[in-house]
Amino acid sequence: MTAARFRAKIGRPYERGEHVKPEARIGEIAKFEGKEVTLCGWVYNIRSSGKIHFLLLRDGSGVIQCVAGAKDVSPGTFEAMKSLTQESSVIVTGSVRAEKRAPHCGFELTLKDVKILQIAKDYPISPKEHGPAFLLDNRHLWLRSLRQVAIMKVRNTIIRAIRDFFDQNGFLLIDSPIFTPAACEGTSTLFETNYFETKAYLTQSGQLYNEATAMAFGKVYCFGPTFRAEKSKTRRHLTEFWMVEPEMAFYDLGDTMDVCEDFLCFVVSRVLERNRADLDVLERPAGPLENVRKPFPRITHAEAIAVLRKAGAEIADNADFGGDEETILTKQFDRPIMVHRYPAEVKAFYMKGDPADRSKALCVDVLAPEGYGEVIGGGQREDDLDTLVAAIKKHGLPEEAFTWYLDLRRYGSVPHSGFGLGVERTVAWLCGLHHVRETIPFPRMMERVTP
RNA sequence: UCCCCGGUAGCUCAAUUGGUAGAGCGGCGGACUGUUAAUCCGUAGGUUCGAGGUUCAAGCCCUCGCCGGGGAGCCA
Numbered sequence: 119m120t121a122a123r124f125r126a127k128i129g130r131p132y133e134r135g136e137h138v139k140p141e142a143r144i145g146e147i148a149k150f151e152g153k154e155v156t157l158c159g160w161v162y163n164i165r166s167s168g169k170i171h172f173l174l175l176r177d178g179s180g181v182i183q184c185v186a187g188a189k190d191v192s193p194g195t196f197e198a199m200k201s202l203t204q205e206s207s208v209i210v211t212g213s214v215r216a217e218k219r220a221p222h223c224g225f226e227l228t229l230k231d232v233k234i235l236q237i238a239k240d241y242p243i244s245p246k247e248h249g250p251a252f253l254l255d256n257r258h259l260w261l262r263s264l265r266q267v268a269i270m271k272v273r274n275t276i277i278r279a280i281r282d283f284f285d286q287n288g289f290l291l292i293d294s295p296i297f298t299p300a301a302c303e304g305t306s307t308l309f310e311t312n313y314f315e316t317k318a319y320l321t322q323s324g325q326l327y328n329e330a331t332a333m334a335f336g337k338v339y340c341f342g343p344t345f346r347a348e349k350s351k352t353r354r355h356l357t358e359f360w361m362v363e364p365e366m367a368f369y370d371l372g373d374t375m376d377v378c379e380d381f382l383c384f385v386v387s388r389v390l391e392r393n394r395a396d397l398d399v400l401e402r403p404a405g406p407l408e409n410v411r412k413p414f415p416r417i418t419h420a421e422a423i424a425v426l427r428k429a430g431a432e433i434a435d436n437a438d439f440g441g442d443e444e445t446i447l448t449k450q451f452d453r454p455i456m457v458h459r460y461p462a463e464v465k466a467f468y469m470k471g472d473p474a475d476r477s478k479a480l481c482v483d484v485l486a487p488e489g490y491g492e493v494i495g496g497g498q499r500e501d502d503l504d505t506l507v508a509a510i511k512k513h514g515l516p517e518e519a520f521t522w523y524l525d526l527r528r529y530g531s532v533p534h535s536g537f538g539l540g541v542e543r544t545v546a547w548l549c550g551l552h553h554v555r556e557t558i559p560f561p562r563m564m565e566r567v568t569p
Numbered sequence: 570u571c572c573c574c575g576g577u578a579g580c581u582c583a584a585u586u587g588g589u590a591g592a593g594c595g596g597c598g599g600a601c602u603g604u605u606a607a608u609c610c611g612u613a614g615g616u617u618c619g620a621g622g623u624u625c626a627a628g629c630c631c632u633c634g635c636c637g638g639g640g641a642g643c644c645a
Binding site: 167183204249 | 581
């Protein structure tokens with residue numbers, strides 16, 4: 119449309135530089151019942167019966183139906199509204215009233231005026247169905263949809279709850295570096311970067327650094343992005359994801375399991391408290407989340423193997439669990455389960471051996487229910503210098519890269535433990551999502567780094 | 570890295586055993602005073618992922634490649 123034609127169609131054109139601050143947000147529209155308000159937002163959908171327009175407006179906090187009869191607004195504005203399209207940006211003024219017939223929020227706005235900021239031409243995401251590839255290509259726009267907004271709100275609550283939990287329990291936030299000189303664990307593949315004349319790698323865990331800061335401050339946690347270059351293509355994997363990792367000096371495995379339990383209960387209850395409406399949008403039943411209460415079942419790896427065999431799975435005594443095994447296992451319980459004391463051979467070099475059985479590691483995985491799998495991995499760290507040196511050699515790792523880490527065992531070594539929680543897997547679980555790619559604003563996967 | 574599935578209009582998909590490429594939605598034009606993914610009428614829109622091959626004839630069959638999805642391993 120030409121500018122001249124656009125102006126001709128509009129009753130009251132929006133003048134550049136004319137600033138209108140929103141008086142209200144849709145999410146709190148109930149406070150304005152009976153009053154006239156100005157709302158700023160985007161057209162979610164528009165329907166018309168010729169002499170009456172129904173405009174669904176969204177502003178990120180909610181959606182409200184706005185109604186304009188032919189006599190409610192000026193003839194020019196009424197005519198201009200016919201040009202509105204999905205995602206056009208508008209500033210509307212009208213009076214708020216409760217309306218049972220209105221979808222979404224139970225209130226409706228009788229319009230008095232509409233200012234059009236910009237007409238969106240051919241918005242690619244229609245209200246109909248789309249495939250995942252198309253939606254991911256349009257992630258920058260997909261984020262506007264009600265579902266995606268609801269997920270991001272739950273994510274926000276989870277992140278806030280994580281920080282509040284540790285803050286309220288005497289932990290110090292002390293972040294670990296993103297650039298690291300070498301493998302933390304030696305198992306995962308790392309992203310390599312040019313670091314001036316040498317190489318550096320993107321971190322796959324802040325844990326080793328946490329062990330240093332725990333010796334300085336007692337109880338610490340780091341919270342930031344983590345990178346794994348593994349060529350994983352599953353619903354549980356991203357190459358860039360967020361992880362929170364607490365580390366506690368003088369805590370043993372049992373103490374750490376207590377923290378896991380309290381921590382998860384805190385996060386889940388916070389979401390239930392603040393995001394009921396978002397869970398409804400996502401059609402996520404709250405029932406299974408309300409079951410997330412202490413105590414969580416604690417079973418050893420050996421007991422888990424027995425449970426799996428009883429359920430018909432074929433699995434070796436010293437095997438780690440795959441996705442299928444995790445699903446079988448978690449479906450036996452109505453809340454997260456803590457599986458501890460895995461065979462030492464399948465775990466990282468820094469895991470402390472169980473004094474009662476050296477072939478077992480003092481570690482714990484927390485498996486979310488409903489088949490969501492491992493959301494937490496953690497355990498007690500080896501605190502004896504000689505044992506740790508031997509473990510590094512046994513895993514074929516370069517000892518010289520760990521001199522600083524070994525210093526922690528030379529100068530006042532103490533029992534200590536910690537764990538890591540994957541934010542995206544937690545969001546997927548609490549939101550009841552099929553895939554973690556919807557849980558982060560711009561997902562990074564093996565075959566995708568755009569937008 | 571391995572296994573499976575797929576790529577047709579802007580999107581979601583259809584197209585009989587190889588025989589004239591279609592629908593819904595979205596777009597555009599029009600009608601309609603309570604719509605609920607509104608409805609109704611009209612209309613435009615295609616290098617069927619790419620290259621090669623078989624055939625009178627290929628969206629369909631064959632080969633190679635590219636891209637995507639799901640899963641395995643590994644992991645949070």
